[in-house]
Amino acid sequence: MSAAPTTPRKPAKYESATPLQTPHTTRVATTTNIIQSSPHYATTRRHSLYGTEDRIIIDPGSRVWKVGFSGEGKPRDVFLAGGKSGQPLWTLNRAISPREKEEEDRLLDARLQQTLRHVFHNSLLTDPKSRKVIVIEHPLLPLHIKEAVARILFNNLQVPSISFASGHLLALLAAGRVTGLVLDTGHLESIVLPIYSSRPLFPHLRASPLAGARLSSHLRALLLMFGTYHPPPENLSHAQTPSFSRATRVPEEILTDLVIEDLKTRCCFVGEALDSDIKSAFPAVLPSGAPSETTPSDVGRSESDYTQSETSASQQGAPPSSEFSVVSHSNIPSNLDRPKPGESHLQALASLYQRHSTASDLHIRVVPPPSQQHGSGRGTLVIPGWIRERAAEVLFEGGDVDESSVAEVILDSLLRVPVDLRKSLASSILVIGGTPMLPGFIPRLHAELLRILNRSTSSSPAPGASGRRGRPRSVVYDRYTALRPLSTYIAILNNPLPPPPASSRAAQNAGKAPAFTPACLAWVGGSLAGALKTGGAEVAREKWDEADAADADADEAMDTSPPVTPRAVVRSILPDWTRTALPVGAPPAKPPPPAAPLPGADVAVDAA
């Protein structure tokens, strides 16, 4: 790990092809020769009054898309790509059998096409043929999706050119920086990417599946277990006296994705970490001590984790669970794909949280499930205050090697970064994405970072992951030892409530970012890049068409080959950091880059 500094750390693409560029141009490369050589561009350039020079910035997520024009401070439109159902366009999983995969690709294509056409024709009301496009990409965006986006933009919408720019880097630009450690907690994944001097250090990227989707499933599980539901009154005369006697457990059907999303965005917040004395009273429910046991929504845990969680739960969880005898437990196993969690443990946790939460319970009107339509009006869902406050704990309770908490994933990445950069990166952490929009998320993240770094080694039990994997360790192992001295430097750029800085460096940075929302930072950065006429290596349509034609030729020439081969041709047109940039035949300057990113990507995929 510490050997990292001696290896060249730039993306290979940069090394080979851009020896003369400014450091800034790695991903947000300037538009370079294509623009200047294209007479078309030169002619349109004069008409900047008409805004044709404004590029279109698309920030596509698996769920939420933000689109708009460059040079503007906020996106024109933000919408759910999956339509009203809120179904994500893609997930971390792909079908295994080739036939299903093919079908999945077709579905993705069709839905992407629909969404992209919607962007141009309904959101932006502009002619795609005259607009260059910057697509904000996320470093672990699967290539087939990127390719599909490009294919649709070029073939169906016929845009003149596309640039792909890293969302992390753009967000950093929007925060006015070129160096920083960017955490993007979106729907599917939390990804940390260190960026130094506007160069993304892709090999040091770390990812964790603890993100919005996990929060949703956790919230759903908590509500199924601890929420209450009052069906709509049988007739209107009883409407005044809500039938609280008829309180039932929450039927699963009412917790649709949209309801959950609404609850997440309107009810949930992140409370402060519980004090250490409280935690010591309940050592086993300590987030650090028993990390993933608290997540009934976890689907990817290994066998050993279960047994461990069961035992730890049975050891200590018995007494407080009596408070929850009302709640029927039978609802949890009804989830087929969900492993049976340590329920008594959950009860203990619930009572702990409940005791220390002052958040109000909320009553929410929900559409009753179709099976129980006999009442009139809407049912009422009661959300305990502690769920509102503590649902997001799941994001801060890592421990599994594959599922680091959002704080751990930052530190993991920091561990991989060359030592000389650590100080500057640790003092300029930027948090972006939709999930950090939860009130209190960023201050809590800061507190968690400090808590992990300042945790005294003596009292803490082996912090999960590394010790648990395979060989049980008796020695106290702290993988963050190397980072301990950094704790005074930790500063989150867009922390709305920076704690008193511990060092001058932190004071310079904490909370100094402009007050853009974390969710829009990447888009604003894209808009900025577009306005500055930069924004990633550009792929012009002519290039694409050439490749497409070659692809077609290849297709005809060797029709027997599976469709992988022709696709590869098209793919090579799209720049991506996971591809080696060295032309064929060149002596490799270092081990091929794809090797480095892929484990990370695989981990993320497997863990989901």
Add this chain to the structure above:
Amino acid sequence: MSPTLEYYCPCQSSTPHPPQPNLPSSSYSFHALHNLYFCEECDAIRCNHCVMVEVSGYYCPNCLFEVPSASVRAEKNRCRSCARNCFMCPCCSNTLTVVPSDPPDDGDGRPPPIISATGEPPFFLYCNHCRWDSAEVGITFEKPTGLAAQLQKFEDSAPEALEFERLKEHFEPYLRASPSTSGHGLGHSHSTHINPITAAASSALARDIPGVARYTPHISARSRSGRDKNSNRHEVPDYRARVEIGSTGLNLGGGAESDVDFVRHLETVEEMATLEQRWGNSWIISPRASDLKPVRIPLHSKKSKRCPSCRHILIKPEQKAQSVRYKIKLVAANYLPAISISLPHMQAALAMLRRSGRAGAEPQDGTMLAGKTYPFHLSFTNPLYDPIQVRLHVQRALPPTSPNAPPDAEKARRPPFAVTLPSAAFPIAAFAEAWEYDDDEDMFGIDDDDFDGRGGGGAGRDARGKSRTVGVLERRANVTVVGGEVMISKEARGDVKFNMLVSYTYRSDDPDPADELGTPSRTQAQNRQPEMKTFSFYTVVDLGTIIVRDASGNDTE
């Protein structure tokens, strides 16, 4: 759920054959007839997923004011929303109205001296539906007109716009140097003209050691002057935000701590703005529903549509926003026979329901049971001025992607039902305006009789038994009804959905220019007069879901 029939547009796939109808992706390839266009040049169906869309005009959907496209483009930020008085309520997205404030009450009971026609300033926006008003959030207007222009001042000074400009200024000098350095065909990993040896060598040379001062040798050599003021590792000087998130967190109305507290003590969820109301804001604002600002009504556009391959215009609306007519309208409904499908047994069940007075109930009884045979009716309506001959085929074999699939999977994918359609071609009479004026009651009367009779008997209306369920059942005007039959196997599950190829033969163009001129290309064809042409298209027929026998309590008939 009534049976449906949709038309296939081949734009999504490379083969002319439609995908298997049971694949979820196939729904994107099939469209209702009224959503389709027809390109005469290409002689092909076009759909909304493949046509090229061009904006032919912008208008405000609320006041129907046409916005010239030049001004839409020129005014960067404020285009795409109505520039007049149209605003939307942030809570219920109803249109807001401008209302004057109450006249000042002097206390002496006499009416105020000046009563202008427009009322007293300050004016504010008011929602007639949810009673939201803009005075609550401190937005009032001096004049009741041109509200957008009055609000513009606020929008121009919106914090995100100012911050954005500042960021731009900050990075501009830094980037200005870049184009000069990058004009050498760099930055393209795929550019092949770089000698591989050179590339490797230069990359080795350019390999930098992080944290060491000379970590970007080529940069410092090239454009040091631009940004060398700051000699530490940041070559860009630190950006000082106009509004720093940390310093303003509390008094921005939505700082984290206050937000957390606010959310912690929420009384009802309505106090919190929904995600849709907030997510377009790039600037941190208060999440309270009470702080929402009025929303400008975004413009709509009139779109003209072109064929993707020949670029001919398929749809061209009239320019005026108030007009709903089209200058050019090549819709598929004018070219393809309209097909509607019905299940007689379901009609019967519906009729029964109606008779028994349970009209509101779900027509569950109309669904199909496994192991039974059901007739269905396809009614074809000819939009052409010429009679056509129609021939139907069920797409039985799978498209040629199948050969590399294992045979057992092949078998599993075979539909668990068999469809019988009339195999012979059947005629449909030409469309004539006169039909339009025919007594409609008559036609509907026939329909009703037809279905009622069929539902009761379960067989042909002329009582010739089973043989008449398949074949032409009825011909009138430009409508022909044919019957088909679907036999569902015992262990069938899922939907009865199949692809049907419809080919129809028509006489080539009716006022054929070849008749008069005899263009060289047409003459030899013209010899065999009249020239017949065939057009084929695929449809998907969805008859409904198969109910496993034990699952449904009551029988259909």
